[in-house]
Amino acid sequence: MNKHPSIVRSTLHESSKHDSGPKHVAGAAEYIDDIVEPVGTMHAYLALSSRAHAEIGSIDFAAVKAAPGVIGVLTAADVPGENDVSPSHKHDEPIFAEGRVQFWGQPLFAVVAETRDQARRAAHLAKVDYTDLPFATNVRAAQAAGGKLVTEPLKLERGDVAAAMASAPRRVRGSIAIGGQDHFYLEGQIAMAIPGEDEDVTVFASTQHPSEVQLMVAHVLGIPLHSVTVNVRRMGGGFGGKETQGNLFAAVAAMAAKKWRRACKIRPDRDDDMTATGKRHDFVVDYDVGYDDNGKIAAVDAVYAARAGFSSDLSGPVTDRALFHCDNAYWYPAVRARSEPLYTNTVSNTAFRGFGGPQGMMAAERWIEDIAYSLGKDPLEIRKANFYGTDTDNVTPYHQTVEDNIVHRVVEELEASSDYQARRAAILAFNAKNAILKKGIALTPVKFGISFTATWYNQAGALVHVYKDGSIHLSHGGTEMGQGLYIKVAQVLADAFCVGLDDIKIMATTTGKVPNTSATAASSGSDLNGMAAWDAARQIKERLVVHAAKLYQCDEAAVLWVPGGVQAGDQFVPFAELVASAYLNRVQLSAAGFYKTPKIHWDRATGQGHPFYYFAYGASVSEVTIDTLTGEYIVDRVDILHDVGRSLNPAIDIGQVEGGFIQGMGWLTTEELVWDDKGQLRTKAPSTYKIPVASDVPPVFNVKLAEWSVNAEPTIGRSKAVGEPPLMLAMSVVEALSMAVASVADYAIAPRLDTPVTPERVLMGCERLKREARG
Structure with a gap:
């Protein structure tokens, strides 16, 4: 009998190395800029507006066209099909501005030249006649200007909010400003188009959504989808920034390639990339929460206002998703959550890892913190008191029953393995003896729904x-x-x-x-x-x-x-x-x-459905030390336990958890976006925009997967998604910083730190609490 050899073993659920x-x-990993360019490849570069909101009187291209190496200029008038690359049905995102610019950095035209340097230099030579218009660049300014929405808002409601709020023994009102974030992918936006016979064009794009690039190029050129082929070998980072933002660059390259019958490549400089492409939405969340003397929440009423930018892009789905995660891991007996995606004269914000979920969760942690400080309790105690149940108290604000709740076990195991209680006691003792350096520690949970909210994408x-x-x-x-x-x-x-x-x-x-x-x-x-x-x-x-x-x-x-x-x-x-x-x-x-994906459905009109196939869970403990005289701080230690179901590749998944946490920590602590009084983004380069670096990684960084977890749903290998959920683990850093700041007023006042919690905000928070404590 011929027996089979045992030389092949399954690699599923094993730590196999990344193929690249x-x-x-x-x-040797080939990116688009590494592809050998066809002979005669042209290069395009975008000319960007230098006004936040203005009517365009005229554009003088004489100097541009006379510049060395210039082959031609592409404007809105040169678009064969539709001058639009919006992913929404509103068709409100032109490739090139027509008649009016709506943010500083909006593309006006593209220069096509023999070399990239020639195109880049020529793009700055046009003379543009502007007539300035009023503009708003942030949430509060947009609300003051009338609160124009760029897309339809959403409301989620369950229970009698008014009655629950009225009967609650305690109540807290407040707001939290949650900053945005630039994707800062290592490989910037880039595309190369090669014309073919008939209407055909092949596009090499750094995109997370090849089919959407195909659709946009086809619409812009006025040709059927079958004539456009989009190829993507790999990207040097995406994080959501290449879901829609690559559309424009691919369309410009394709337009030039078909117009002049030569290959064309486009790659902006980092500062132009950051200026002209969308980011994570920043939010201002206004909330009203009723609760009892034990910290148990009775009702939540909150409005989630977001800086959407000048066009709809994905602001509707992103702000929807913020509401889907307004609960994080907590049960609200009565809840009303409303989105407010606001028009602003800034680049249109877009998808970013977590897709609105992190902002929704951060707000939830803020009122948990408010409740804890009002009652003089450890915020972890309030968190546990409000966790979803497993048999009851487990219906979300969007009326989906949570059937796979393991947050209790995840938090209990991490609390024990990180020695949280003993460390918190030691930190309280340390703070009592030290006037300058203060420490903080926090444990925060994550519950994150997995599936596209737009059912057809699943x-x-x-x-x-x-x-x-x-x-x-x-x-x-x-x-x-x-x-x-x-x-x-x-x-x-x-x-x-x-x-x-x-x-x-x-x-x-x-x-x-x-x-x-x-x-x-x-x-x-x-x-x-x-x-x-x-x-x-x-x-x-x-x-x-x-x-x-x-x-x-x-x-x-x-x-x-x-x-x-x-x-x-x-x-x-x-x-x-x-x-x-x-x-x-x-x-x-x-x-x-x-x-x-089976089982999922969603009715946006009623705010009810089963939009998520399952939930992924996790928890993190962060310990920090702050200097109350300067606001400077360090993250001393982080412990994480995260649920990926039965991991398909533990090494890859642990890397995703580690990377997600650090990226989340950057969003919440150092990555600050600043627009000046002219509406220009000033944080558009590594010199002014601070992403985490190697030295920011906590010196003690313990990351474990919940190896006992198996997805209750029949997913591939009974695994769970790992891309987005770990980013929200970084909320524990903010909460630990809050504890350290609160210590200057004997933990009697909620610090209410806006994010990113920069050293400046830590310092100002300490000074404010000292003043309030003195009366």
């Missing part, structure tokens, strides 16, 4: 070819931006076919192979594309089983997939041998897989 890792180290496709030598070609609709999606889906396929990862060739994402893809966003990349690849493998395997049963004269039930091949009765057949014989017997060895 060695290439990154060797400098689908994915994959294309799998098995070649007659047993090698496998994998394509799917997800994009790789460093997060490890490609290797995870390859692990799924290797496990399905019982072969090694070396047998899988991971192909670049292209609309020419897998059409109508969803953005790689909403933390759903592995869930969707992993299941689509698995479905393709299932189809091929079923054909191979029928073939093997016939060839080796056994029942189909006797054909078992084993490491390295199949066991057909008493006969072990290596995978490559099985595939070779299947080819000779005309068995189809290719399949298109498909997956759509």
Whole structure:
């Protein structure tokens, strides 16, 4: 009897290296700027407005066209189709401004030249005649100007808020300003377009949403979708900044390529990229919360106002999502939450890791903090008192029942493993003895819903070819931006076919192979594309089983997939041998897989539904030390326990948790966006915009996955999403800083620090609390 060898072991749920890792180290990973340019490639550069809001009287292009190397200029008048790259139905985001500019940095036109330097220099030579108009650049100014909305607001409501608020023994009102964040991807926005015959054009774009770039290019050129092919091998970071923001750059490159019948590439400088592309929405949340003497919340009424920018972009879905996470891990017996996405004369804000969820959660932690300081309790005690239940008290503001609640266990385990209670007692003692240096510690939870709120995006496709030598070609609709999606889906396929990862060739994402893809966003990349690849493998395997049963004269039930091949009765057949014989017997060895997320539905009009397939959970403990004389601080230690279900790749997932936390910490502490009184973004370079660096990583940084967790839903490998949820773990840093600041007034006053909690805000917070404590 021919037994199968044990040389192939499953790599699913194992820590396999990132497929691009060695290439990154060797400098061999190819990005768009590394692609060899076709002979005669042109270069485009955008000319940006220097007014926040103004009528355009005229533009004199004489100096631009006379500049060395200039081939031509593209304006709104040169757009063959529609001058719009908005992802919303409002069609309110022109490629080039027409008649009016609505933010400082809005594209006016593009210069196309022989070299990038020539195009960049010429773009500054136009003479533009402006007539200035009033403008608003922040939430409060927009509200004062009348609160014009850029998209329809949402209201979530459950229970009798008025009655619950009136009967609550205690009540707190307040507001929190939550700052925005620039994506600061290492690879900036970039696109290269190559014209083909007829109407065809091939676009290489750094985008999380190839199908949307395909759609936008087609609309701008006035051609059908089948004439546009978009290719994405990898991105040097995305974080949501390449979900919609790459549309304009791809469209400009494609317009130039088709107009002059030459390849064209466009890549802005970092400062122009930061000026002209959207960011995380900053919010101001006004709240009214009723609660009892034990800190149990009775009612929440809150308005979530956001700086949306000059066009709708994704502000509707982002502000919706903020409301979906206004509860974080907490049960509100009565709740009313309303969004207010406001028009401002700033770049249109867009998707960013968490997609509104972090802002919603941060507000929830603020009123938890308010309640704790009003009662003289540890905020963790208030958090625990308000956690969702497992059998009752488990209906969200959007009327979905939380059926998989594990927040209690996650928090209890982290509280014990981090020695939270003993450390908090030691910190209270330290603060009592030290007048200058003060410490703080906080434990915060995360509950994050997984799925696109727009139900139709919860689908994915994959294309799998098995070649007659047993090698496998994998394509799917997800994009790789460093997060490890490609290797995870390859692990799924290797496990399905019982072969090694070396047998899988991971192909670049292209609309020419897998059409109508969803953005790689909403933390759903592995869930969707992993299941689509698995479905393709299932189809091929079923054909191979029928073939093997016939060839080796056994029942189909006797054909078992084993490491390295199949066991057909008493006969072990290596995978490559099985595939070779299947080819000779005309068995189809290719399949298109498909997956759509089950159970989800959402009715925006009523504010009710089941928008999330499941929830991911986590918790973090942060310890900080502040200097009350300068406001400077350090994050001394962080402990994290995070739920990813049954991890597809623990090494990748731990990296995502670590990276997400640090990025969240940057958003909440150092990354401050500043517009001046002319409406110009001043924090548009590494010299003025401070992302976390290596020295900001806590010296003690303990990160663990909840290895006991298994997704209750039949996701791929019973795993859970890991992209977005870890970012919100950084809320514990803000809460720890709040405790340290509160210590200057003997913890009797809620610090109410706005974010980002910069050293300046820490210092001002300390001084304010000292004054209030003195009366």
